[in-house]
Amino acid sequence: MTAIENTVISVTGGRDYNVTIGRGMIADAANPRGQFSEALGAGVNKVLIIHPPTLGAIAAELREALSGEREVLLAEVPDAEAGKRMEVAQFCWQVLGQADFTRSDAVIGLGGGALTDLAGFVAATWLRGVRLVHVPSTVLGMVDASVGGKTGINTNEGKNLVGAFYAPHAVLCDLDVLADLPRNELLAGFAEIVKCGFIAVPEILDILEANVAIATDPQSSQFRRLIELSIGLKARVVSEDFMEQGEREILNYGHTLGHAIEHAERYKWRHGAAISIGMVFAAELSRMTQNLPDEVVDRHRRIFESLTLPTGYPRGRWDTLLATMKRDKKARGSMLRFVVLSAEGKTSILNVPDTSILFTAYQEIAT
Structure with a gap:
């Protein structure tokens, strides 16, 4: 299935970017003129896809589709709020560091609202900011967490007390990914x-x-x-x-x-x-x-x-x-x-x- 009849909503402030709503975007990820290529842009040599265990198969599909001229790595992290911890962010930073990610490289946050919060925080803090693309996989992630640039992790004292405002470069809402959502x-x-x-x-x-x-x-x-x-x-x-x-x-x-x-x-x-x-x-x-x-x-x-x-x-x-x-x-x-x-x-x-x-x-x- 190819991505058709996409709805594009523009967001300004902090950084101008588009939220694209449609179907078939993940299936079309290998298309050099598709939504993923446009979102990542030219000059991105390395991509880290941060994802929860439940989306391992989709993450692997994306990795294969986006590999070619790019080096694509996967970082599997705990699902939901369990992933929004300093130890998990440190693990992601370690992956980025060992793979020599530079400011011209990118992070993709593939998952629900908690995952995009974490991925956004990791992207915002690595080298003070690298390219960030969100691919929300839940209703919550699509309508709330992935849009607006709020990133963060939880502490023992409360939710989202550590974080940063960091706008993504693109948000791709593929409604097909919701088919298997409980x-x-x-x-x-x-x-x-x-x-x-x-x-x-x-x-x-x-x-x-x-x-x-x-x-x-x-x-x-x-x-x-x-x-x-x-x-x-x-x-x-x-x-x-x-x-x-x-x-x-x-x-x-x-x-x-x-x-x-x-x-x-x-x-x-x-x-x-x-x-x-x-x-x-x-x-x-x-x-x-x-x-x-x-x-x-x-x-x-x-x-x-x-x-x-x-x-x-x-x-x-x-x-x-x-x-x-x-x-x-x-x-x-x-x-x-x-x-x-x-x-x-x-x-x-x-x-x-x-x-x-x-x-x-x-x-x-x-x-």
């Missing part, structure tokens, strides 16, 4: 799509509510539309605020509590499961502080439940979650900050000096 992982990725719907793009919510089974079918036109709408929103926001000094903060809707839940679960939960709870919490907080209508809060729960994503968390975990949120990178001194809604598509930042209101909102999602 259903629960595919649905977890929809949490970030739902987020885009509530903060800015109501069409997303309408598509999901019209027929969630069709909307979550990777072969459907509705599925592709949701991917394109979500990437389009993120491209617009990060183009205007690459370093997250203003509008880009809206993309953190639900993430402050969500990241704390991921930390509490030792990163064994899927990101989308934690973020869905975080968004219901943010909606409850918005109802208390911004008069967000009840029907919008209820719509959060209804949509997440239709995606079989969780909407509550144990009552006795609050103190642990609060301690983690206080270390969140979005906090300012002792002031916690939350993205809140006054209506669908109307966001603002809530500074919280008194955590009692947070505790009250948490009781609304506590199980």
